[in-house]
Amino acid sequence: MLDWYDTHKRSMPWRETDDPYRIWVSEIMLQQTRVDTVRDYYHRFLEAFPTVEALADADRDTVLKHWEGLGFYARARHLHTAAQHVVDEHDGTVPSTMDAIKDLKGVGPYTAAAVLSIAYRKPHAVLDGNVTRVLSRVFAVDEDATTSAAEGHLRDLANELLDPDRPGDFNQAMMELGALVCTPRTPHCDRCPLNAVCRAHDAGTEEDYPITPESEPVPHEDIAVGLVFDDNDRLLIQRRPDEGLLGGLWEFPGGKQEGDESMEAACRREVREELGVGMTDVEPFYTLSHAYSHFKITLHAFRGRLADGPPEAREDQPFRWVTVDELDDYAFPRANRRLIEELVRRQTEPSLFD
Incomplete structure (x- = not known):
């Protein structure tokens, strides 16, 4: 594995530093997000x-603005x-022990193991989606990979295989093997350094692993929002x-459609409920x-x-009153940002407001 990695690893900026802070930031960003993004x-x-x-030292809005879109x-x-x-309790040094680093908000077992092993060379194996897929195939793990029992089994395997020196x-x-070679669909087994010992490959059942429950249908919601001008x-x-979904971001007031009400009625109701004002x-x-x-949404925006x-x-x-030009100073969810792009476009073409 190490020989393969030394030859095939991708060049990434967080692989060019030993700074635990920068490695930590990268691991948080990489959670459920593509490397290229x-x-x-x-x-x-x-x-x-x-x-x-x-x-x-930064304020929350500034941090969210720099995260906007991620x-x-x-x-x-x-x-x-x-x-x-970290600043208040650890003098600005990212903790180097498992107990201390897991005390940090947002740091779970995966992130803790990744930062400790990469930044501090501590012998903690990671278990993310890529590693789960590789191990499930190599060992033909016939358990639902989403259960705690299977996770414990896979974690034991990962720790047993871990190279203590690197x-x-x-x-x-x-993780690189899972991302580049042992992919979810049509894995490139001919290029895999583990193909000679992979039980799933030997049986021709690579895509049967990892075992997971069938996906539920993706819910859909209709959302009404109000572009309220003074x-x-x-x-x-x-x-x-x-706290909660998209917490701390700015948005246009609105919410879910209820019952058989029209989208315009939903918009008027939500604006009234959230801010106590009406629209004309x-x-x-x-x-x-x-x-x-x-889940998926259809966003219906009304101007008034x-x-x-x-x-x-x-x-x-x-709440705040802002001009269209000032909207770029605030962090918005991506769907609201698309509304802002349309507002800016129509602002440059005044006839579109007629």
Whole structure:
């Protein structure tokens, strides 16, 4: 595995540093996100926050703005909180023991093992989706890989195989093999350094592993949002609660359609419920579809004027009036960002507002 890795590993910026902070940032970013997507974000994020102290000192909105578009925003919030903990409790040094690093917000078994093995060369095996797939095929593990029992079995195998002299490289070799060769569909077994010992390959059943339950249908929801303008052509935006989906990001007020109400009615109701104001001169503005990790939405945006007021902020959900040009200063979910792009486009073509 190490010989194969030394020859075939991809060049990545986080593989060119021994700084535990930078390695930690990369591991958080790489969770459920493609390598090619992470590269640019990694560089920009570290330009803004080159040290753990810089990240700890930043305000939450600034951190989220630099994370905007990367998704899974709880990662950014937890990384920010954990950086403050590292500064306050560990003098700015990322912990080098399993117990201490797992105390950090957002650091689970995988991230802890990855940072400790790569940055500190500690003998902790990682178990992510790629490693699970490789081990399940090599050993033909006939267990549901999503169960805790199977996870424990696979973790034991990973630790038994781990090279104690180069644990970080071995972990990365296993993940790299899963990403480049032992892929979920049509694996490249002819290029695999483990094909001679892989039980699934020997039986021709590679794609039967890992064993997982059948996927449930992806839910779909219709969402109505209001683009509420005041008399000065400023837009009303509000910040989502810190916890939960897209926590801490700014958005246009809105929510799910209820029952058989029309989308316009849903928009008016949601704006009233969330900010205590009504809308007048309401008209359809834009409709778009967007997919999250576990569900899909169709977003129906309506444009209108503030009918009464002033708005009232909910606890942990402040609001602001901003111009279209100022929207770029705030971190928005990707679907809202697409609405902003349409707003900007129509702003440059005033006739489209008629």
